[in-house]
Amino acid sequence: DQVLIITPETQEQVDILKNVSTQYETALWQPVSPFYMTEQTEVHLFVPGKSYETVQSLLQKHDITYIEMQTMNGTDPRSTATFYERYHSLEDIYDWLNRTSHDNPTKVKAILVGSSYEKRPLYALKLSFSDRPNRKAMWIDCGIHAREWISPAFCLWFVHYSLSFYNYNKEITEILNDMDVYVLPVLNPDGYKYTWTKNRMWRKNRAPSQNPKCIGVDLNRNFDANWCQGASPFPCSEIYCGAFPESEPESRAVADFLRQHKDSIQMYISIHSYSQMLLFPYSCTLEEAGNHNDLFEMVQEAAQKIKRFYRSTYKYGAGAKTILAPGGSDDWAYNLGIKYSFTFELQDRGEYGFLLPPSRIAHACNEALTAVKTVALKVLEKTQ
Amino acid sequence: MATGELNPNHFPARRAAKVVQHYLNTRYGSPYRLFGLEEVLSATAEDVDDTGRRYHLQISAHEIISNRKQKCSAEVFFPRGEPTQPAEVKASCEELLQNTTAQEEALYQRYKGNHSLLSAQYIPDSQGNIEPDMMPFWHLSIAASSFIMLNESTENTLYNMAQVAQITQLETESDELKFDSLMLLHDMVSQEILHWKLLFTWSPAGGVKVQQMKQIPKPHH
Numbered sequence: 381d382q383v384l385i386i387t388p389e390t391q392e393q394v395d396i397l398k399n400v401s402t403q404y405e406t407a408l409w410q411p412v413s414p415f416y417m418t419e420q421t422e423v424h425l426f427v428p429g430k431s432y433e434t435v436q437s438l439l440q441k442h443d444i445t446y447i448e449m450q451t452m453n454g455t456d457p458r459s460t461a462t463f464y465e466r467y468h469s470l471e472d473i474y475d476w477l478n479r480t481s482h483d484n485p486t487k488v489k490a491i492l493v494g495s496s497y498e499k500r501p502l503y504a505l506k507l508s509f510s511d512r513p514n515r516k517a518m519w520i521d522c523g524i525h526a527r528e529w530i531s532p533a534f535c536l537w538f539v540h541y542s543l544s545f546y547n548y549n550k551e552i553t554e555i556l557n558d559m560d561v562y563v564l565p566v567l568n569p570d571g572y573k574y575t576w577t578k579n580r581m582w583r584k585n586r587a588p589s590q591n592p593k594c595i596g597v598d599l600n601r602n603f604d605a606n607w608c609q610g611a612s613p614f615p616c617s618e619i620y621c622g623a624f625p626e627s628e629p630e631s632r633a634v635a636d637f638l639r640q641h642k643d644s645i646q647m648y649i650s651i652h653s654y655s656q657m658l659l660f661p662y663s664c665t666l667e668e669a670g671n672h673n674d675l676f677e678m679v680q681e682a683a684q685k686i687k688r689f690y691r692s693t694y695k696y697g698a699g700a701k702t703i704l705a706p707g708g709s710d711d712w713a714y715n716l717g718i719k720y721s722f723t724f725e726l727q728d729r730g731e732y733g734f735l736l737p738p739s740r741i742a743h744a745c746n747e748a749l750t751a752v753k754t755v756a757l758k759v760l761e762k763t764q
Numbered sequence: 765m766a767t768g769e770l771n772p773n774h775f776p777a778r779r780a781a782k783v784v785q786h787y788l789n790t791r792y793g794s795p796y797r798l799f800g801l802e803e804v805l806s807a808t809a810e811d812v813d814d815t816g817r818r819y820h821l822q823i824s825a826h827e828i829i830s831n832r833k834q835k836c837s838a839e840v841f842f843p844r845g846e847p848t849q850p851a852e853v854k855a856s857c858e859e860l861l862q863n864t865t866a867q868e869e870a871l872y873q874r875y876k877g878n879h880s881l882l883s884a885q886y887i888p889d890s891q892g893n894i895e896p897d898m899m900p901f902w903h904l905s906i907a908a909s910s911f912i913m914l915n916e917s918t919e920n921t922l923y924n925m926a927q928v929a930q931i932t933q934l935e936t937e938s939d940e941l942k943f944d945s946l947m948l949l950h951d952m953v954s955q956e957i958l959h960w961k962l963l964f965t966w967s968p969a970g971g972v973k974v975q976q977m978k979q980i981p982k983p984h985h
Contacts, residue, residue: 467891477942528946546851581926581948581957598955618955655952693803701774703952731800731828733950 382432383409383449386423386439393444396417400438405432409462416548424449439456453519465536465741466530469575470500473565476536477503482665484543493658494633496570497587502633504564509540509556511643512722517560518647518756519718521634524599526571526582527734528653530726530744535565535651538690538752540625551753558584558760562645568599568630581734585628597622597699600650602631605711631709638713648713648721649752653744654733655703655725656694658751661714663699663723672698675763679722682754686747692727694747699723720759724751770807770819777807779953780819786914787853787921788825793907793972795871796864802826802833809815813956816843818928825857829903833946834859839965842919844918868968871900875941881933882943888927905931908964911945911974922952929959940973944979965973966981 388394398414400406401423408414410424417423427435435598439446468476473686481490487509493502508515522535542561555561566572570586584596594616601611620626626632628742638645658679661669669675679696685695695702714721727736727744735742770777781804804825814905819840827831832973837856864879887902888894893903905928913923929946936942942965949958963976 428938539955575891583951583955609950618957694771697773701771729800732888732892733924733926735888735890735896735927740892 381429382427384423384435384439384446386425386427386444386446387421387422387508388417388419388444393442394507396438396442397423397425397444400435401425404428405521406431408434410543411548416495416544453643456632464533464540464745465554466738467533468536469576469740470569472734473536474501474503477505477565480539480543481505487543488539492562493564493637496630497585497628498570499531500569500573502564502567502569504562504637504722505539507539507556507561507563508541510558511551512557512652515560515644516558516646517562517641517644518649518759519562519638519645519652519713520568520649521564521709522651523564523566523568523572524630524650525652526584526724527566527577527580529575529734530653530736530741531651532565534726534743534748535563536761537741538749539563539565541749548560551757555753555760559642559647562602562641567634571596575584583618584620585630587628589620590621591615594620596620597628598633599628600652600708602626602628603635603712605662605715606706609664612614622692637719638716640719642717645718646720646763648710648718649754649755650709650723651726651732652723652749653736654728654730656692656727656729657702657725658694658696658709659699659702659723659725660697661699661705661711661721663708664711666700668698669714675720675722677720678720678755678758679751681758682751685750689749689750690743690749692743694751703741720755722755724748767811769948770809772804772807775922776809776816776919777804777819778819779919780807780840781821781823781838782849782922783840783914783917784821784823784836784853784855785825786840787855788857788919789838789907789910790914790972791908792861793903794868794966794968795904795907796862796867797830797861798828798903799976800826800828800907802846805835814844816841817843818842824860829864830862832859832862839849839950851917853913856955861924865968867900869903872941872968877934881935883932885930886927901931902928903965904943905945905947908943908945908962908966908971908974909949909960911963911964911972912960912977913949915946915977916958920953924952925948926950926957936965938965939966940970944973 388397392418401408401414407426484546489506491504493504522531574582584598598619601621607625608621660675683694683696710721710723775786785801805822807821833939835855841852926948931945934942945962947960953958957977959980961978964974966972
């Protein structure tokens with residue numbers, strides 16, 4: 381069995397490839413349908429051992445060049461599912477960051493935003509698909525809480541979707557034509573690593589505290605927005621706010637970056653799980669944000685779309701009424717001047733909770749994607 | 765806290781509704797039947813002198829395995845005072861319960877006569893996967909844990925099952941299947957993971973019965 385990476389160069393080659401992908405028991409991994417194949421678009425095609433020679437000679441006959449991806453060991457990829465429908469270790473994500481920016485040098489740039497307590501790099505990808513002047517930007521961060529694995533999975537999904545569907549999907553094309561997007565897949569790499577190696581339920585970062593028995597600060601309580609009012613001053617608590625606002629290298633790195641780029645960043649989205657909620661500021665106070673009605677309208681539309689397309693129920697509203705979480709990154713970003721600031725809680729609603737099975741990744745990510753696209757388009761509408 | 769008509773989407777109503785979910789699972793939960801909270805349709809709350817607070821709720825409950833939704837009306841009373849007493853729940857739902865007797869009997873027979881007793885860890889596993897054979901025991905664990913969650917719920921908690929850390933079937937003379945377990949529960953409000961040791965029994969006729977439940981301190985890391 382093999383997975384071939386093929387880039388057709390002429391329309392004729394595209395047609396042949398379309399044909400091949402519907403025969404010989406091959407499975408098309410990328411793009412999602414032969415319909416989306418065009419010249420110069422990379423195609424990933426799974427070819428079972430028994431058809432390999434046939435397919436190979438067909439490609440060679442038409443001068444279609446291909447490379448072999450890693451060999452699969454007899455497992456049907458339709459049960460293994462694609463790369464994006466699996467959870468990945470921190471090393472694999474770093475690898476992916478490297479490959480993605482390397483494979484898309486004009487559109488994707490890796491940016492070092494800072495480092496974690498244990499000195500792991502915090503890498504964001506900057507997606508820049510057009511060079512229209514005076515471009516605004518959107519920031520999406522994932523993995524602030526280590527055990528929320530669907531969150532980094534979504535950041536990877538979003539980047540992959542952007543690269544695959546730019547110029548095919550009207551919405552993402554419009555968004556990427558008008559905005560750059562910064563995507564930080566793992567804001568808390570030390571915590572994330574820890575959930576893979578020691579404790580699947582870890583939430584905080586891995587910095588030591590005054591209490592030798594307790595490690596970690598809740599990074600989403602460490603931002604300077606009504607800091608520690610209603611979070612916990614106790615190091616052993618899961619919602620420990622830290623010794624002072626931005627005491628943690630991870631939250632400070634993000635805050636520094638946003639401060640530096642606040643003139644261009646107009647949207648902030650933080651991805652979490654679970655609960656299925658689309659939230660906006662404030663969580664740290666019952667006071668309403670200046671543009672509360674606008675923000676409400678945006679998440680309402682997003683929730684309605686998700687209901688319509690996926691029959692999934694997402695609650696929406698200002699954080700304080702829906703859950704309450706002071707010192708959060710979205711409140712802080714809002715006060716910095718990023719008036720379109722959100723926290724999205726992804727699937728599910730408690731059935732699997734943090735342990736969302738891989739079979740649900742696609743659905744969860746598509747729902748989140750719908751939310752992101754909807755709010756982004758509304759922001760463009762309002763700011764143009 | 766708010767009194768009178770409550771916004772069904774805000775957290776006070778949702779926390780009270782979650783308690784109803786736990787209650788339904790203690791009464792009706794089994795290896796083949798489990799309820800989730802789909803939606804709060806309406807809610808009101810009132811203080812009852814100094815003794816506590818009562819919520820009246822209309823909810824939509826979702827039977828997860830048959831994928832059927834149904835409306836329930838419920839009352840949840842949170843008593844005041846120390847030591848904290850558990851909430852008191854009354855609930856009635858529209859539809860009759862799906863018949864799961866045949867499946868439950870089959871499972872029961874399989875593990876009753878079996879000389880090799882069930883023993884498993886980490887359900888679901890870190891990835892979220894559950895072996896098909898273990899699914900009924902995952903459901904059963906959630907039903908059993910609902911006794912803990914019902915007992916521990918207040919207006920300032922929102923519990924869900926996080927993971928079955930360990931479940932072991934024990935030898936027993938009586939009719940029921942007996943299990944010793946370590947359950948991990950998640951409280952959304954404090955974000956804590958609570959570790960509970962739970963000794964419980966189950967049979968198709970008797971349902972889930974808890975013999976012993978004890979919280980154990982979380983290991984520090």
